[in-house]
Amino acid sequence: MELAALAAELKKGPPAPVWLVHGDELFMIEEAVKLIVTAAVGRMDDPMLVTRVDLAEGKRGARDVLAACRSIGLFASKVAVIVRAAEILEKKADDREEIARYIEKPAPGATLVLKASEKLDGRTALLKRLQKHAKVLTYPLLRPWEAEKWVQNRAREMGHRIDMDAAKLLVDLIGASMLALEQTLTQLSLYVGPQKPMTRADVEGALAATRAHTIFELTDAIAEKKAAQAIRHIDAMLEQREYPPVILGHLVRNMRQLVEAKALVDRGGGPDQLKDKMKVHEFVAKKLYAQAQLFDHATLRAIFEELFRTELELKSTRLDPALRLEALALRLCASKAPVRARPAARAQR
Numbered sequence: 001m002e003l004a005a006l007a008a009e010l011k012k013g014p015p016a017p018v019w020l021v022h023g024d025e026l027f028m029i030e031e032a033v034k035l036i037v038t039a040a041v042g043r044m045d046d047p048m049l050v051t052r053v054d055l056a057e058g059k060r061g062a063r064d065v066l067a068a069c070r071s072i073g074l075f076a077s078k079v080a081v082i083v084r085a086a087e088i089l090e091k092k093a094d095d096r097e098e099i100a101r102y103i104e105k106p107a108p109g110a111t112l113v114l115k116a117s118e119k120l121d122g123r124t125a126l127l128k129r130l131q132k133h134a135k136v137l138t139y140p141l142l143r144p145w146e147a148e149k150w151v152q153n154r155a156r157e158m159g160h161r162i163d164m165d166a167a168k169l170l171v172d173l174i175g176a177s178m179l180a181l182e183q184t185l186t187q188l189s190l191y192v193g194p195q196k197p198m199t200r201a202d203v204e205g206a207l208a209a210t211r212a213h214t215i216f217e218l219t220d221a222i223a224e225k226k227a228a229q230a231i232r233h234i235d236a237m238l239e240q241r242e243y244p245p246v247i248l249g250h251l252v253r254n255m256r257q258l259v260e261a262k263a264l265v266d267r268g269g270g271p272d273q274l275k276d277k278m279k280v281h282e283f284v285a286k287k288l289y290a291q292a293q294l295f296d297h298a299t300l301r302a303i304f305e306e307l308f309r310t311e312l313e314l315k316s317t318r319l320d321p322a323l324r325l326e327a328l329a330l331r332l333c334a335s336k337a338p339v340r341a342r343p344a345a346r347a348q349r
Contacts, residue, residue, distance in 0.1 A: 001137055003031055010039035016135040017106035020086065020127075022116035023139035026246070027178035032137055033113055037080045040111035048076055055095075056085040056315055062095035066102055069110040078109040085315055086114035089126060096126050103133045117245065117315070144279070147176040154182065155198055158189050162198035169203050172281040175253045180246050204283070215250045216287050218329075219258070222303070223294035227333035234325050244321035245314055248328075252307050259300055261288040306331050 001009075021032050034044055041049040051068035053060055068081040089096045099114075106112065119138060120127045130136055142150060151167040162170075170188075174180050184207070191206040192198055214233045221230040237247050261274050269277070275285035295303075310328045314321055 001032075003028070003035065006032055006137070007035055010035055015039045015111055017111060018103045018130070018134035019111070019113045020116070020120070020130045020134055020136045021113060021139070022086070022137075023119050024117070024141045025139040025178055026117060026243070027182055028139035029115060029117070030179075032139070033082060033115060036111065036113055037082065040080045041078055049078070050080045050082065052082045052084065054084045055088040061092065062089075062098035062102075065112070066098060069102065069107045069112055072107065072109045078111070080111045080113065083112070083114045085117070087116040087118055087120060087315070089114075090120065090124055100126055100129045103129060142176045142178065144171055144176055147171045147178075147181065150178065151181055151185065154185055155189075158185060159195050160189060160192065160198050163200075166198055166200045166203050169200055169281045169283065172284045173203070173207055175250060177246060177249060179243065180250070183242070215254050216291070218251065219254055219291055220294070222329070222332045223291065225333045227330050230329035230333055231326050234322075234329055238322055238325075244325055245311075247325060248307065248310060248314065252304075252311075255300065255303055255307065257284075257288055258292055258295060261292040262295065262297065262300065265289060265292040303332060 015036050019036055021029050021036075023029060037044050037050060044050060051071070053064050053068060055061065065081060065083055068079065071079055089099055103112075114130075119140065127136075148164060148167045148171050151170055152162055152164070155162040155167075170181065170184065174184050188198055188202065188206045192202050214236050218230055218233040221227075221233060234247065237250075238244070257278065257280070260278060264274055264277055269289075271282070271285045271289045274280065274289055275282055278285065278288070280288070306328060310324055313319070313324050
């Protein structure tokens, strides 16, 4: 459901007592949760009315959630409970059953919002019960062409005009995550100045020392097994106030592109072929062509295993997410010798 439609629905009356907001698009999830909670209790920042429970913290579970939902007292006739990492319920049978029983008979005056940073499996009993007894909102990542349109619309809302070529380059460099694109557009707005148009040259200039190029630099450091450099690039992105899962998402996306580029390069493709086949900007095609020659297929498979491991760690441990990313860099750079694929065949123009 689009945010405008959700806002219109919430104006018609009290929100449903139980919500599941899930998917890969963190920006839409956060915005939807704000709308729901504000409609339920009037504001997001009142600790008397809003309780947050993070299931990724080892000792938190269904009992904490249900206790918060039933905390109506003398000073509050309504409460909202926001549950982060709701996908963990799928892995804990006792907690899952407690939540499932609650959603069939929710506490009066309570609004429970379950947030999951991935799309839950539609075949599970929990999601089937939620679909029957709760309101379910799903927000997947935009497709690239949808993201380009979103960039143009969001830039317009911020008071700027951005042409399609610049929007396409921005999506190619950053990915289709609205959260990452929103952060980048905010930086780009400061870079060009109020009411000024955003051009391709502005995108390239504004991102020269920021996360888009840093992702390519991070990949270079991993290829060369330079752990100190890799950690510096991660720290640079964190200093840009990047959300750790978004940084991991950038790296996953870059590696997926590298797998596709590697296959094309192995068949003799050059930057022009990568640009045409992968539908990416010329700048991105040249970077991927160069990086595809630094990795072999076995190394790329091993990297994906480490990325998957780190994703689980970010969702299920209480350790500092920044330390998790730095540990990932150390693991990827653990071997002493650089990872070098055999030279690719000469590109066919």
